[in-house]
Amino acid sequence: MIGATTVDCLVPASAGVALVAGVLQYSLGDPIFVPMVIACALAVSFVNHVLGPVLFRGSLGKLVFGLRVVRVTDARRSGFWRAVGRWLLGFLYLGIMVVAQDGGGIGEAAGLRVIRHRDERR
Template identity: 65%
Template sequence: MRVPEEAGEGRLIWAAVTDVLLAPGIGVAVVAGLLQYSLSDLVFAPAVLGIALAASFVNHVFGTVLFRGSFGKQLFGLRVVRATTGRRSGFWRAVGRWLLGFVLLAAAMLAEDGVGIGEANGLRVIRRRDERQ
């Protein structure tokens, strides 16, 4: 089986922006809406951070394992597959990719360079329509 080429950076950027905004949005919604904490409560920021990390994990790891991509990737017609075989990601590869994403994001911020995670941990982001061919 031929593994499709990596998706273009344009789609990847919009998918990443969607996913980056989704996690803290869920964190704020849960902490302010369901838990009824206000911004002045000392636990507000740590609770938002914890729930945002949990939401990010569920979105990126379980989304990748179950649906072949996070919410943002699904929205923009992308899939995450193994770079060598084009098959589904395993759980631990998805966890490694999620963790590596934080490391590379921090490195990119420090270097002030737009670095993507590309084929991190043996996984590749492709366009959904290229997978069907």
């Protein structure tokens, strides 16, 4: 789970910098550089953590490590609004995990759970 979380944190951060510096052509000296990186990173994070689970049953990091995001009640796809709720709660829980140095994941936030792909019942 730690590997998937690491990938899911690094992808938006690096994509944010790449988009702002490479595509939008801002440099580090521009006063708008950091706010633009944050905005782009949040947009990439939204796509990765909301649209990924809705369309592919997991974010990039989870798919790379063989994990899936499913509903707690019936193990079906997450649904858009549950994925949005989990994404928003993830910011809060990530902050708590950093302070507590737990690293245990966000459990069953917004009625969703992360499972191993091989344990998924078909």
